[in-house]
Amino acid sequence: xxxxxxxxxxxxxIVTTAMRLFGENGYDRTTMRAIAAxxxxxxxxxxxxxxxxxxxxxxxxxxxxxxxxATARPLLDGETGFAARLKxxxxxxxxxAGPYHRFGTQFFVNAADPESPLSPFSDDSSAAREAxxxxxxxxxxxxxxxxxxxxxxxxPELLWLYQMGVVLFWVHDRSAGTKxxxxxxxxxxxxxxxxxxxxxxxxFRPVSREIxxxxxxxxxxx
Amino acid sequence: xxxxxxxxxxxxxIVTTAMRLFGENGYDRTTMRAIAAxxxxxxxxxxxxxxxxxxxxxxxxxxxxxxxxATARPLLDGETGFAARLKxxxxxxxxxAGPYHRFGTQFFVNAADPESPLSPFSDDSSAAREAxxxxxxxxxxxxxxxxxxxxxxxxPELLWLYQMGVVLFWVHDRSAGTKxxxxxxxxxxxxxxxxxxxxxxxxFRPVSREIxxxxxxxxxxx
DNA sequence: CGTCCTTCTTGAACACGTTCAAAAACCGGA
DNA sequence: TCCGGTTTTTGAACGTGTTCAAGAAGGACG
Numbered sequence: 001x002x003x004x005x006x007x008x009x010x011x012x013x014i015v016t017t018a019m020r021l022f023g024e025n026g027y028d029r030t031t032m033r034a035i036a037a038x039x040x041x042x043x044x045x046x047x048x049x050x051x052x053x054x055x056x057x058x059x060x061x062x063x064x065x066x067x068x069x070a071t072a073r074p075l076l077d078g079e080t081g082f083a084a085r086l087k088x089x090x091x092x093x094x095x096x097a098g099p100y101h102r103f104g105t106q107f108f109v110n111a112a113d114p115e116s117p118l119s120p121f122s123d124d125s126s127a128a129r130e131a132x133x134x135x136x137x138x139x140x141x142x143x144x145x146x147x148x149x150x151x152x153x154x155x156p157e158l159l160w161l162y163q164m165g166v167v168l169f170w171v172h173d174r175s176a177g178t179k180x181x182x183x184x185x186x187x188x189x190x191x192x193x194x195x196x197x198x199x200x201x202x203x204f205r206p207v208s209r210e211i212x213x214x215x216x217x218x219x220x221x222x
Numbered sequence: 223x224x225x226x227x228x229x230x231x232x233x234x235x236i237v238t239t240a241m242r243l244f245g246e247n248g249y250d251r252t253t254m255r256a257i258a259a260x261x262x263x264x265x266x267x268x269x270x271x272x273x274x275x276x277x278x279x280x281x282x283x284x285x286x287x288x289x290x291x292a293t294a295r296p297l298l299d300g301e302t303g304f305a306a307r308l309k310x311x312x313x314x315x316x317x318x319a320g321p322y323h324r325f326g327t328q329f330f331v332n333a334a335d336p337e338s339p340l341s342p343f344s345d346d347s348s349a350a351r352e353a354x355x356x357x358x359x360x361x362x363x364x365x366x367x368x369x370x371x372x373x374x375x376x377x378p379e380l381l382w383l384y385q386m387g388v389v390l391f392w393v394h395d396r397s398a399g400t401k402x403x404x405x406x407x408x409x410x411x412x413x414x415x416x417x418x419x420x421x422x423x424x425x426f427r428p429v430s431r432e433i434x435x436x437x438x439x440x441x442x443x444x
Numbered sequence: 445c446g447t448c449c450t451t452c453t454t455g456a457a458c459a460c461g462t463t464c465a466a467a468a469a470c471c472g473g474a
Numbered sequence: 475t476c477c478g479g480t481t482t483t484t485g486a487a488c489g490t491g492t493t494c495a496a497g498a499a500g501g502a503c504g
Contacts, residue, residue, distance in 0.1 A: 007452075032491060042454045044493085053491065105336060112334035114327060114394045121394055172336045172343055180440060187436045194429055207416055214409045218402060228470095229482075254461060264484045266463080275461065 011049045014039050018056050023099075027057075027106035054118055057107050061118070065128045068096045069135055076138060082145035083193035086159065089139055090166060090185045094178065097170070101178055108171045120164060133160045147199055150212045155196070158215070162192065233271045236261050240278050245321075249279075249328035276340055279329050283340070287350045290318045291357055298360060304367035305415035308381065311361055312388055312407045316400065319392070323400055330393045342386060355382045369421055372434045377418070380437070384414065 017039040021030040032053055036043040050056045075088040097104055110118050117124035136156040147155070170181040199208045239261040243252040254275055258265040272278045297310040319326055332340050339346035358378035369377070392403040421430045 010452085031489080033489090043491090044455065045453050047492070048452065051492095109331070109335045113331045114396075119394075172341075174336075184436075184440060187432070187439075191429060191432055191436070198425075198429075203420075207413060207420075210409070210413055214406075214413070217409075218406060232482085253459080255459090265461090266485065267483050269462070270482065273462095 010041065010045070014041065014046050014049055015056060015059050019060055022057075022103045027103045054110050054116065057110070058118060058124075061107065062128060064096060064100070065131060068093050069131060071096060072135060073138070076142055080142065080144045082140070082143035082196070083190050085139045085143050086193070087185060087189040089135060090163065090189065091182065093163070093166075094170065094181055094185065098178065101170070101173075105171050108167065129160070132163070133157055136160050136163070145193075145196060147196060148205075148208055148212075151196075151199060151208055154212055154215055157219075232263065232267070236263065236268050236271055237278060237281050241282055244279075244325040249325045276332050276338065279332070280340060280346075283329065284350060286318060286322070287353060290315050291353060293318055294357060295360070298364055302364065302366045304362070304365035304418070305412050307361045307365050308415070309407060309411040311357060312385065312411065313404065315385070315388075316392065316403055316407065320400065323392070323395075327393050330389065351382070354385070355379055358382050358385070367415075367418065369418060370427070370430055370434075373418075373421060373430055376434055376437055379441075 014035065018030070018035045021035055021038060024030075032043055032046060035056075036046050039046075046056075050059075072089045072092040075092060076085055079085050079088065100107075107118075110116055111120060113119060114121065116122065119125060120129060133156050136159040139159065140152065140155050166181065166185060169184055170178055173181045175181075198204055236257065240252070240257045243257055243260060246252075254265055254268060257278075258268050261268070268278075272281075294311045294314040297314060298307055301307050301310065322329075329340075332338055333342060335341060336343070338344065341347060342351060355378050358381040361381065362374065362377050388403065388407060391406055392400055395403045397403075420426055
């Protein structure tokens with residue numbers, strides 16, 4: 001349908017314009033009126049396609065997540081080391097997100113609201129979340145790491161949580177080129193890998209089991 | 223001065239009214255106009271004492287932190303177990319914060335903004351942050367736990383970070399009476415204590431040292 | 445072409461947080 | 475009591491995100 005194409009075009013025009021202005025002036029200083037004017041539509045029209053200013057960002061977020069997946073997956077080919085795989089995925093995320101650090105910050109602030117559909121824990125984000133966890137599952141399953149099967153089953157979700165921690169650090173990172181976040185990844189990943197390896201020791205079994213059980217109980221529905 | 227007393231009274235009246243309305247209707251649904259009207263002052267007057275709606279909450283935050291300190295400290299008397307001390311402090315925080323969970327949520331969302339003076343990592347919050355870390359120092363130093371002196375020096379800060387994690391979980395906790403957060407504390411504290419104890423093993427030294435070094439580098443100025 | 449229905453678009457209007465010039469209240473000293 | 479300066483208070487006004495009733499545009503069918 002010609003009609004559908006036209007509609008999609010307008011939608012895309014709005015989101016593209018918004019992202020450009022966000023990048024130029026930051027999220028707060030970019031008004032809906034400015035976005036509409038720059039895109040050559042009325043402000044009401046923007047609200048026809050996007051239910052809020054926040055929502056305008058969700059599309060962008062999805063796009064970024066998808067780009068991360070597409071960029072990260074090839075890096076996993078031919079690499080079997082657990083630490084190397086995990087590090088590659090996380091550094092890749094930093095690369096992909098880098099250009100948007102300025103207003104990405106604002107974005108993740110909104111996402112911190114548990115009520116917001118943009119929250120990484122919300123139902124609305126479950127698709128993107130599952131995709132990210134899926135990537136972590138690839139990281140684990142494609143590697144030669146050996147560990148307790150129960151822990152193995154939960155590890156992808158734990159790694160996703162770890163990634164959320166890295167993101168949180170990155171949001172607060174004010175170092176040039178966010179190189180501090182890179183350092184965090186470079187050095188914490190080997191640590192994590194060593195801990196995971198240690199978990200195979202008998203000494204560790206109870207601790208490991210308790211962690212798995214705790215996570216299971218915490219994420220249980222009601 | 224009578225004058226000062228009057229001024230302080232007005233200020234206090236405004237913040238008290240605001241907290242009551244926040245509690246009754248939530249942060250978002252409470253307007254500055256409503257606060258001013260309910261307090262019997264003009265909206266401009268509220269802004270004379272508080273530079274923003276967010277700022278209105280900072281006073282409340284300080285009050286809550288202080289209450290936590292005052293309530294938690296007595297619990298440490300006569301208790302020398304590391305896990306028991308830590309658990310007491312954290313459960314106490316949940317008790318103190320409990321009544322404000324509804325709008326506390328909104329509060330901590332604002333606090334997630336790295337630019338916001340309300341962020342727990344901001345300079346403006348350093349006093350409150352230092353106080354909280356100080357409490358964690360008491361937890362460590364008053365306990366009979368034995369560990370690497372370097373780790374011991376950093377442990378309070380690490381525990382504070384751990385507490386921030388608990389807070390983050392609590393913010394997202396939708397279980398009745400936030401009992402899930404209680405479970406998290408009850409079960410993760412012993413785990414943490416066991417890990418800390420394990421860190422004394424020779425096997426662990428390199429890991430422990432690397433963690434200490436990483437934190438030191440990450441928190442270094444520039 | 446004309447008629448109906450859906451999709452899309454508009455811009456005025458609303459409620460909110462915030463600002464600011466002006467006024468009021470207050471206080472110490474002549 | 476009155477004057478000058480400081481502190482406190484006021485409420486109209488501004489810019490913002492968002493809503494909504496109204497209309498325009500487009501297509502399907504006679």
